Amino acid sequence: MLIPLFKYLESLDVPGSLMFNYIMFRSAMAAMTALLFATIIGKKVIFMLQRQQIGEDIRDLGLEGQMQKKGTPTMGGIIILCSILLPTLLFAKLDNIYILLMIITTVWLGMIGFADDYIKVFLKDKKGLAGKFKIMGQISLGVIVAATLYISSEVSIREKIYDSKGRAKTEIGINSETGQKEVRQMTKEMKSTKTTIPFIKNHEFDYKWLIWFAGKAADQWVWLLYAIIIIFIITAVSNGANLTDGVDGLATGVSAISGATLGVFAYLGGNIIYSGYLNIMYIPYSGELTVYMSAFIGACIGFLWYNSYPAQVFMGDTGSLALGGILAVFAIIIRKEILIPLLCGIFLVENLSVVIQVSWFKYTKKRFGEGRRVFLMAPLHHHFQKKGFPEAKIVTRFWIVGIILAILTISTLKMR
Numbered sequence: 001m002l003i004p005l006f007k008y009l010e011s012l013d014v015p016g017s018l019m020f021n022y023i024m025f026r027s028a029m030a031a032m033t034a035l036l037f038a039t040i041i042g043k044k045v046i047f048m049l050q051r052q053q054i055g056e057d058i059r060d061l062g063l064e065g066q067m068q069k070k071g072t073p074t075m076g077g078i079i080i081l082c083s084i085l086l087p088t089l090l091f092a093k094l095d096n097i098y099i100l101l102m103i104i105t106t107v108w109l110g111m112i113g114f115a116d117d118y119i120k121v122f123l124k125d126k127k128g129l130a131g132k133f134k135i136m137g138q139i140s141l142g143v144i145v146a147a148t149l150y151i152s153s154e155v156s157i158r159e160k161i162y163d164s165k166g167r168a169k170t171e172i173g174i175n176s177e178t179g180q181k182e183v184r185q186m187t188k189e190m191k192s193t194k195t196t197i198p199f200i201k202n203h204e205f206d207y208k209w210l211i212w213f214a215g216k217a218a219d220q221w222v223w224l225l226y227a228i229i230i231i232f233i234i235t236a237v238s239n240g241a242n243l244t245d246g247v248d249g250l251a252t253g254v255s256a257i258s259g260a261t262l263g264v265f266a267y268l269g270g271n272i273i274y275s276g277y278l279n280i281m282y283i284p285y286s287g288e289l290t291v292y293m294s295a296f297i298g299a300c301i302g303f304l305w306y307n308s309y310p311a312q313v314f315m316g317d318t319g320s321l322a323l324g325g326i327l328a329v330f331a332i333i334i335r336k337e338i339l340i341p342l343l344c345g346i347f348l349v350e351n352l353s354v355v356i357q358v359s360w361f362k363y364t365k366k367r368f369g370e371g372r373r374v375f376l377m378a379p380l381h382h383h384f385q386k387k388g389f390p391e392a393k394i395v396t397r398f399w400i401v402g403i404i405l406a407i408l409t410i411s412t413l414k415m416r
Contacts, residue, residue, distance in 0.1 A: 077319020
């Protein structure tokens with residue numbers, strides 16, 4: 001919303017108005033605004049939730065300090081979502097298809113989570129929104145994302161043009177800043193289902209290769225396969241973040257770390273110079289996503305002010321479902337979804353711990369007549385709580401693992 005204003009100020013030669021042309025400046029402003037907004041309204045929202053007696057109903061699972069959290073306000077995810085949306089609306093280009101897609105994702109998943117929390121808190125139904133409706137909502141979002149990436153003319157990647165001998169073609173161009181002639185590699189924009197694959201020399205993978213047997217029809221059918229993959233990723237990561245939100249500050253901190261990493265990829269992949277230097281996929285107009293992700297990081301850190309141990313507010317499904325879904329859609333847009341198992345390894349392990357626990361319990365109950373467990377309790381963070389680790393130590397160590405995974409993910413830019 002502020003961009004048109006500053007363009008007008010630029011036409012009047014107002015000092016400083018040119019700063020709004022730079023993504024990094026607007027990203028910094030978005031991050032600071034989100035952080036300040038979250039910390040300022042956080043206290044007011046917590047007071048409002050307490051006044052409405054919107055507290056967490058805790059089941060006694062035998063965990064140390066667990067029952068002390070009873071009555072802590074929930075649905076605090078509203079703080080995160082508002083703190084993401086406001087700076088995005090203020091500082092991002094709202095005619096950018098990727099920004100619009102992220103705004104839709106934020107609102108869509110936030111509404112699903114809000115409905116779940118509302119049923120739990122106000123209707124006193126501990127089960128919340130039925131699982132099938134959550135899945136339907138996530139599938140619907142996946143369809144919207146896939147359809148947008150397929151239909152929109154603004155969604156494309158730019159690839160190098162090669163000659164018959166496999167050499168990159170070049171042309172003579174004029175540098176817009178220096179006015180000097182320079183040799184450039186020739187490129188073309190195209191629709192593609194290509195994505196980034198780590199630790200491989202060529203660094204790219206086309207989903208079309210999975211249906212090679214379809215021959216020429218693969219170009220059409222690959223989009224159906226792509227849609228199914230997108231739906232699976234959104235559902236898995238969204239639910240993974242939801243499961244991770246079990247101890248104070250864990251999901252918030254891990255999401256901020258993963259978001260910062262994706263923000264780096266978005267900036268590099270959306271810049272033709274840096275993407276050319278690093279020899280990575282260039283996605284036109286995707287650099288604008290850096291502004292959105294900066295707001296995301298600022299919102300998470302601001303919320304962490306109140307959500308760190310001991311938490312004054314819980315995000316509830318309003319926040320956790322949205323955080324995971326946002327990371328998933330963002331990664332899909334910048335063609336880094338294959339890196340999710342590495343980058344979001346915490347979410348993956350938390351998810352797997354539940355799947356393993358439930359599957360093994362059912363199998364042993366059927367086989368031996370008595371269910372057995374792999375972990376003391378699932379998700380995994382509860383296993384460590386059962387072993388006697390303090391909650392704050394568990395969260396801090398999970399953050400450290402998240403940082404290590406983030407560093408490894410960024411290193412894939414050159415590790416091939």
